[in-house]
Amino acid sequence: MQKSDLLKKLQEIVGDEHVSASAAELYCYSCDASQIRGMPDFVIRPVSTEQISKIVSLANENEIPVTARGAGTGLAGGAVPVEGGIVLDMSSMNRILETDLDNLQVTIEPGIVQEKLNQALEPYGLFFPPDPGSSAMCTLGGLIANNGSGMRSVKYGTTRNYVLGLEVVLADGTVINTGSKASKSVAGYSLTDLFVGSEGTLGIITKATLRLRALPKERSVLLASFEDPELAGQAVVKVLSSGIVPSACEILDRNIIEAINTFDPKIGLPKAGAILMFEVDGTENTVREGIEMIKDACSTLATSIRAASDKKERDEIWAARRLVGAAVSRLDPLRTRVYVGEDIGVPIKELPGMLHKVREISEEFKLPIMTYGHIGDGNLHTGMCIDVLSDAEWEKLNKAADKIHRTAIGIGGTVTAEHGVGSARAAYLDLELGKALDVMILIKNALDPKGILNPGKMGV
Amino acid sequence: MQKSDLLKKLQEIVGDEHVSASAAELYCYSCDASQIRGMPDFVIRPVSTEQISKIVSLANENEIPVTARGAGTGLAGGAVPVEGGIVLDMSSMNRILETDLDNLQVTIEPGIVQEKLNQALEPYGLFFPPDPGSSAMCTLGGLIANNGSGMRSVKYGTTRNYVLGLEVVLADGTVINTGSKASKSVAGYSLTDLFVGSEGTLGIITKATLRLRALPKERSVLLASFEDPELAGQAVVKVLSSGIVPSACEILDRNIIEAINTFDPKIGLPKAGAILMFEVDGTENTVREGIEMIKDACSTLATSIRAASDKKERDEIWAARRLVGAAVSRLDPLRTRVYVGEDIGVPIKELPGMLHKVREISEEFKLPIMTYGHIGDGNLHTGMCIDVLSDAEWEKLNKAADKIHRTAIGIGGTVTAEHGVGSARAAYLDLELGKALDVMILIKNALDPKGILNPGKMGV
Numbered sequence: 074m075q076k077s078d079l080l081k082k083l084q085e086i087v088g089d090e091h092v093s094a095s096a097a098e099l100y101c102y103s104c105d106a107s108q109i110r111g112m113p114d115f116v117i118r119p120v121s122t123e124q125i126s127k128i129v130s131l132a133n134e135n136e137i138p139v140t141a142r143g144a145g146t147g148l149a150g151g152a153v154p155v156e157g158g159i160v161l162d163m164s165s166m167n168r169i170l171e172t173d174l175d176n177l178q179v180t181i182e183p184g185i186v187q188e189k190l191n192q193a194l195e196p197y198g199l200f201f202p203p204d205p206g207s208s209a210m211c212t213l214g215g216l217i218a219n220n221g222s223g224m225r226s227v228k229y230g231t232t233r234n235y236v237l238g239l240e241v242v243l244a245d246g247t248v249i250n251t252g253s254k255a256s257k258s259v260a261g262y263s264l265t266d267l268f269v270g271s272e273g274t275l276g277i278i279t280k281a282t283l284r285l286r287a288l289p290k291e292r293s294v295l296l297a298s299f300e301d302p303e304l305a306g307q308a309v310v311k312v313l314s315s316g317i318v319p320s321a322c323e324i325l326d327r328n329i330i331e332a333i334n335t336f337d338p339k340i341g342l343p344k345a346g347a348i349l350m351f352e353v354d355g356t357e358n359t360v361r362e363g364i365e366m367i368k369d370a371c372s373t374l375a376t377s378i379r380a381a382s383d384k385k386e387r388d389e390i391w392a393a394r395r396l397v398g399a400a401v402s403r404l405d406p407l408r409t410r411v412y413v414g415e416d417i418g419v420p421i422k423e424l425p426g427m428l429h430k431v432r433e434i435s436e437e438f439k440l441p442i443m444t445y446g447h448i449g450d451g452n453l454h455t456g457m458c459i460d461v462l463s464d465a466e467w468e469k470l471n472k473a474a475d476k477i478h479r480t481a482i483g484i485g486g487t488v489t490a491e492h493g494v495g496s497a498r499a500a501y502l503d504l505e506l507g508k509a510l511d512v513m514i515l516i517k518n519a520l521d522p523k524g525i526l527n528p529g530k531m532g533v
Numbered sequence: 534m535q536k537s538d539l540l541k542k543l544q545e546i547v548g549d550e551h552v553s554a555s556a557a558e559l560y561c562y563s564c565d566a567s568q569i570r571g572m573p574d575f576v577i578r579p580v581s582t583e584q585i586s587k588i589v590s591l592a593n594e595n596e597i598p599v600t601a602r603g604a605g606t607g608l609a610g611g612a613v614p615v616e617g618g619i620v621l622d623m624s625s626m627n628r629i630l631e632t633d634l635d636n637l638q639v640t641i642e643p644g645i646v647q648e649k650l651n652q653a654l655e656p657y658g659l660f661f662p663p664d665p666g667s668s669a670m671c672t673l674g675g676l677i678a679n680n681g682s683g684m685r686s687v688k689y690g691t692t693r694n695y696v697l698g699l700e701v702v703l704a705d706g707t708v709i710n711t712g713s714k715a716s717k718s719v720a721g722y723s724l725t726d727l728f729v730g731s732e733g734t735l736g737i738i739t740k741a742t743l744r745l746r747a748l749p750k751e752r753s754v755l756l757a758s759f760e761d762p763e764l765a766g767q768a769v770v771k772v773l774s775s776g777i778v779p780s781a782c783e784i785l786d787r788n789i790i791e792a793i794n795t796f797d798p799k800i801g802l803p804k805a806g807a808i809l810m811f812e813v814d815g816t817e818n819t820v821r822e823g824i825e826m827i828k829d830a831c832s833t834l835a836t837s838i839r840a841a842s843d844k845k846e847r848d849e850i851w852a853a854r855r856l857v858g859a860a861v862s863r864l865d866p867l868r869t870r871v872y873v874g875e876d877i878g879v880p881i882k883e884l885p886g887m888l889h890k891v892r893e894i895s896e897e898f899k900l901p902i903m904t905y906g907h908i909g910d911g912n913l914h915t916g917m918c919i920d921v922l923s924d925a926e927w928e929k930l931n932k933a934a935d936k937i938h939r940t941a942i943g944i945g946g947t948v949t950a951e952h953g954v955g956s957a958r959a960a961y962l963d964l965e966l967g968k969a970l971d972v973m974i975l976i977k978n979a980l981d982p983k984g985i986l987n988p989g990k991m992g993v
Contacts, residue, residue, distance in 0.1 A: 175770045175882035198774070220719045231717060233726075234694065249969045255878035257691060257910040258947035259680045259730050260954060260965050261991065262973050266693075266726030270719050287776035310635045314658070316747035316816070356776070356826075358818045366816075418715035422635035450717040487718035494720060505720050509709040512980065513722050519979035520972065531721065 074135050076114065083115060083159075086127045091118045091165075102142065102160045106207075107412050109150025109496045111529075113140070113160040120165050122240060122248055122279040129277060130246025132159055132525050140527045141273040143184065143212030148412040149495030151219060151272045155529040161277065163214050169193055170280070178237060178254065180282045183214025199285040202229035205491070206398065214278050219493040220270035224394075227313075227449030228320040228354075229286070231491070233269045240280035241268055244521035254282060267516070272493055273527040275520050289354035292320065293364050294387045297375040298345035302326060303425030304374045305347040309448050310421060311370040312351070317363050321352035322449025323394055326428065329401070329445045329456075333393055336400035340393045343377060347428075349448065350394055397445050401456040404441075408458035413497065414474025417481035418452045418490030430480050431455055438473040452490035479504070494531045502532035534595050536574065543575060543619075546587045551578045551625075562602065562620045566667075567872050569610025569956045571989075573600070573620040580625050582700060582708055582739040589737060590706025592619055592985050600987045601733040603644065603672030608872040609955025611679060611732045615989040621737065623674050629653055630740070638697060638714065640742045643674025659745040662689035665951070666858065674738050679953040680730035684854075687773075687909030688780040688814075689746070691951070693729045700740035701728055704981035714742060727976070732953055733987040735980050749814035752780065753824050754847045757835040758805035762786060763885030764834045765807040769908050770881060771830040772811070777823045781812035782909025783854055786888065789861070789905045789916075793853055796860035800853045803837055807888075809908065810854055857905050861916040864901075868918035873957065874934025877941035878912045878950030890940050891915055898933040912950035939964070954991045962992035 074082075076094075083092045093099070093116045103112045114137075119125045132139045138158030145152050154160050167184035174197055181190065187208040191200050205211060205223040215221070217239070222231035238252025252258065252265040268276055299305040305324055312319065325333070325348045334342055342348060349371070353363030364380050371378055381387035402410040419427045428444060431453070435442040443456040455477060459466035478488045478501050488494075488501045502510050510532055517524075517533035534542075536554075543552045553559070553576045563572045574597075579585045592599045598618030605612050614620050627644035634657055641650065647668040651660050665671060665683040675681070677699070682691035698712025712718065712725040728736055759765040765784055772779065785793070785808045794802055802808060809831070813823030824840050831838055841847035862870040879887045888904060891913070895902040903916040915937060919926035938948045938961050948954075948961045962970050970992055977984075977993035 173880075173882070174774065176880045177774060178880070198776070220723075222717060226717060230694075233723070234690075243972070247968055247971075249972060250967060251969050253878070253947045253965075254880040254945035255911045255941075255947045255950060256881065257682060257686060257878050257907075257912055257950040259691075259951055260947045260949050260958070261962055261970065262731050262735075262976060263680075263693070263726050263729065264969055264972055266723050267976075269723065271722050275722075287774055290776065314634065314637060314747055316658075316750065355819075356822055358822050359815075362816055362818050418713070418717050420633075420636045420638075420714040421716065422633070447717075451715045452717055485714040487713045487715045487720045489720050490715060490717040491719055498720070502721055505713075507710060508707055509711050509724055510721065511707075512703070512709060512724055515979040516722060516727075516976055519975040 079135065080115065082131055083117060083128065087117055087119055087124050102162065103153065105145040105147040105150060105152045107148050107150045107495065107497055109153045109155065111153045111155035112157060113154040114157050115159045116162055117159055118162045118165045122242065125161065125242045125277055125279055126246045126248055128159065128161065129242050129244065133245050133523055136523050136525060138528050139525055141214065141218070141277050143215030144186065144210045146207040146211045147215060147219065147495060148415065148492040149489070149497040151493050151495035151530060153496065155496050163212065166279070176254065177285045178282055179285055180280065181213055182280060183212060183217065183278050185213050187211055187213060187216060194285060195288070198288050200288050201235060201283055202286055203232045203235065213281060217269055217278055217281055218271065218273050222491045224321045224323060224447060227322045227447060228318045233266060235284045236265055236269050236281055237284050238282040239265055239268055239278055241276035242279055243276045244523065244526050252282065256284065272495065272530055274517060274531055274533055275526060291357050291360040292352055292354040292387065293360045293381055294390050295351045295364050295367055295378065295380045296390055297349045297371045298343045298377045299347045299349070299375055301346040302428040305349050306425040308349060308371045308374045312367050313449065315366055315370050317366045319351045319363065319367065319449060320354040321350065322447070323350040324446060324448035326444040328441065328443040329397055332400040332404055332443055333396050336396060336403060342393055345376065350390060401443050401458065404458060407460055409461045410456055410458050411461065411470060413457065413470055414477040415454050415456065416489045416492040417477060417486055418450065419481055419484055419486035421451045423484045423486065424448060424451060427453060427481065427484065431477060434473050434476050438469050440469055440473050450490060496529055499530060499532040539595065540575065542591055543577060543588065547577055547579055547584050562622070563613065565605040565607040565610060565612045567608050567610045567955065567957055569613045569615065571613045571615035572617060573614040574617050575619045576622055577619055578622045578625045582702065585621065585702045585737055585739055586706045586708055588619065588621065589702050589704065593705050593983055596983050596985060598988050599985055601674065601737050603675030604646065604670045606667040606671045607675060607679065607955060608875065608952040609949070609957040611953050611955035611990060613956065615956050623672065626739070636714065637745045638742055639745055640740065641673055642740060643672060643677065643738050645673050647671055647673060647676060654745060655748070658748050660748050661695060661743055662746055663692045663695065673741060677729055677738055677741055678731065678733050682951045684781045684783060684907060687782045687907060688778045693726060695744045696725055696729050696741055697744050698742040699725055699728055699738055701736035702739055703736045704983065704986050712742065716744065732955065732990050734977060734991055734993055735986065751817050751820040752812055752814040752847065753820045753841055754850050755811045755824050755827055755838065755840045756850055757809045757831045758803045758837045759807045759809070759835055761806040762888040765809050766885035768809060768831045768834045772827050773909065775826055775830050777826045779811045779823065779827065779909060780814040781810065782907070783810040784906060784908035786904040788901065788903040789857055792860040792864055792903055793856055796856060796863060802853055805836065810850060861903050861918065864918060867920055869921045870916055870918050871921065871930060873917065873930055874937040875914050875916065876949045876952040877937060877946055878910065879941055879944055879946035881911045883944045883946065884908060884911060887913065887941065887944065891937060894933050894936050898929050900929055900933050910950060956989055959990060959992040
């Protein structure tokens with residue numbers, strides 16, 4: 074079909090104002106927060122499942138790629154149309170369809186922003202726990218498609234744990250419903266779990282029923298300093314095996330501490346080989362008790378321990394954590410933080426060794442690497458900044474990232490704990506998954522035989 | 534291939550003593566704890582993944598059904614070879630391969646019994662939380678294949694939440710590994726979640742890495758009586774939305790209370806329209822606080838509330854709960870408890886209405902139905918006893934069960950919350966899942982094109 078005929082058909086489906094093929098607009102949809110780029114042929118802003126079903130069906134008949142996009146905050150190119158075709162901008166489908174307080178559930182459209190959902194739930198004392206760094210911008214559809222998580226997953230788990238059911242448009246336009254409103258069901262394969270984290274390669278998520286939790290009454294934080302990351306790692310194992318489940322358990326390495334203190338000297342993080350930041354939430358008693366237990370567990374390993382005395386101090390400590398991204402990016406005005414090799418996950422006991430290895434890689438390639446992350450989950454973010462105009466720097470960065478990825482896989486870890494595979498990490502799935510990748514491909518081919526759904530992603 | 538040639542080949546793979554085609558032995562493998570029956574042609578007790586790979590490969594070449602079996606405690610015929618062929622008795626593969634304390638993980642073979650695993654973990658202060666009623670007998674392989682759960686899933690979730698990775702033999706004999714030892718990974722489709730709950734229809738689970746939890750230091754229980762189940766249901770919603778997460782939340786209806794009191798008058802459960810049994814676990818303070826919060830939440834709805842004053846009373850209350858099965862079975866020596874239509878799950882707010890409907894169905898068919906279950910999960914077990922020698926009674930039971938299933942589906946629920954689909958409930962998946970069943974079939978055909986893996990199950 075001619076491009077102009079296709080445009081006409083798409084306009085018939087969604088209306089002229091909701092589809093665009095203008096270069097300026099297409100350009101806006103050619104990237105996400107990663108370094109991956111790809112120009113779409115059309116951008117469409119659908120408002121209903123029915124429209125999406127018609128669009129996907131048309132695309133399937135004409136073998137045109139379809140890539141769904143939420144807020145474009147992804148760090149792996151997941152929403153970038155690397156093979157062109159149609160981008161479905163889901164941000165217009167952003168309604169809360171049902172807030173079912175008695176069942177502690179909410180049914181939403183995928184375009185709603187995480188923070189907006191939680192603002193709407195707050196008056197009811199409820200919340201949707203997964204909270205990535207991008208929660209002020211990212212959409213639930215993106216979170217679900219990537220199985221996003223963030224700082225509190227050590228206690229609350231990932232997005233997967235909160236998706237009860239989905240409405241999905243398949244590659245041929247068929248609309249299916251997965252899961253159940255019952256909180257437990259074993260009726261059939263867990264298709265919900267298959268679509269969660271499939272990054273739009275198996276279907277377009279058009280609706281989701283989510284499980285909610287009651288907002289904790291209290292929160293408190295504790296900051297523990299260590300001589301080196303290995304001791305911090307030991308403390309994490311001790312805390313987690315003591316039965317207390319912190320609502321956050323973060324690590325900052327020496328480089329990150331220095332970066333934050335340089336960025337804003339008022340913060341005055343203790344100089345240390347590593348800092349652990351723990352948060353405990355729950356009732357007043359639970360929190361007090363949890364903080365004491367963590368203090369005890371860390372006491373023989375830490376050089377200093379400081380519990381926030383009040384809400385103000387607690388907020389200051391988290392503000393420091395939230396500054397990591399900015400502090401890393403602003404270290405050197407000539408260098409840009411590039412999200413490559415930045416999301417490894419390793420078994421918790423391998424963390425100290427992995428941190429050591431990252432330092433070695435940093436020295437080998439003469440590339441400063443700053444490490445922080447959700448240590449309670451074994452998830453390390455390695456921050457690298459380069460002069461993005463220099464090919465030599467890119468080469469260095471890619472080589473260092475490659476070594477980081479291969480090291481993580483070698484010790485039983487993963488190249489991506491929460492940011493997704495997309496195009497950025499697709500080449501590593503063969504190494505990480507082995508023959509399981511063949512099973513992914515079998516499933517992909519069965520559900521999307523023409524390969525129109527987000528092609529060029531996840532190695533399928 | 535002739536049956537005798539096949540036997541010879543199977544003997545070559547596992548040794549003469551580990552394969553049998555004797556009628557007496559085959560008969561033992563023709564049933565599970567449900568009413569489903571099916572005679573195998575061979576029973577094999579493999580001891581390694583390699584053997585299983587060879588057996589499945591041979592079966593695939595010759596299009597012979599292969600059904601994996603753990604302890605045969607299933608309630609839906611999942612382990613029954615309804616189309617004959619090979620039964621793989623996995624109980625010889627029962628080793629704990631690695632107890633990884635630092636990572637709070639254990640790697641096991643599928644034949645290990647749930648209780649034995651937890652006994653081995655107890656000295657380390659760790660446990661594997663999912664605890665079905667059959668935990669003293671059921672194997673981990675069965676639990677994983679069925680995504681089993683039980684009484685404590687209201688706090689701890691189902692088996693799915695504890696499976697980090699699997700080793701699986703596919704239909705053609707290929708061995709794959711899914712998941713990661715890292716506690717969070719988004720590298721690829723969640724094949725682990727696809728195999729969990731697939732009841733042996735997509736592959737044979739030969740190894741699993743499980744996430745563990747620290748054993749709670751304390752537990753306490755509380756018993757609240759209500760005039761009717763509707764008020765009990767309201768109390769459950771109030772408790773769960775108050776932020777406290779009980780480690781168990783069970784309901785017994787009037788019939789079950791009477792059955793238990795008749796079975797053992799010493800137990801003396803309060804006469805009531807419904808009783809809720811709550812358990813809270815954690816530290817001493819958490820437990821005390823949780824029990825108080827539950828008391829508060831129930832205070833305006835319950836007719837009486839009794840918290841266990843000590844461990845002895847707590848154990849007595851749980852002993853009463855554990856007696857349900859026996860009490861129901863022994864109500865009438867001429868009648869047998871049949872597990873049909875016994876595992877519905879509904880959204881929590883639909884529970885009171887569903888309980889009312891069950892009572893109506895009981896009256897309509899003049900069939901006593903006793904209801905109990907994991908109300909915190911919306912999971913109701915409806916106990917029906919019939920004279921199994923009477924065709925008329927079977928017909929009545931099947932009609933009542935059919936109505937129970939259709940009612941549950943009609944209010945957004947499921948025909949099986951934890952017991953599995955197997956053959957018993959396969960006919961309902963079309964109604965419950967709609968077009969999602971077609972997706973299951975696509976996946977089944979892609980992974981097992983000859984349909985040799987546990988045929989006749991799950992509607993695929």
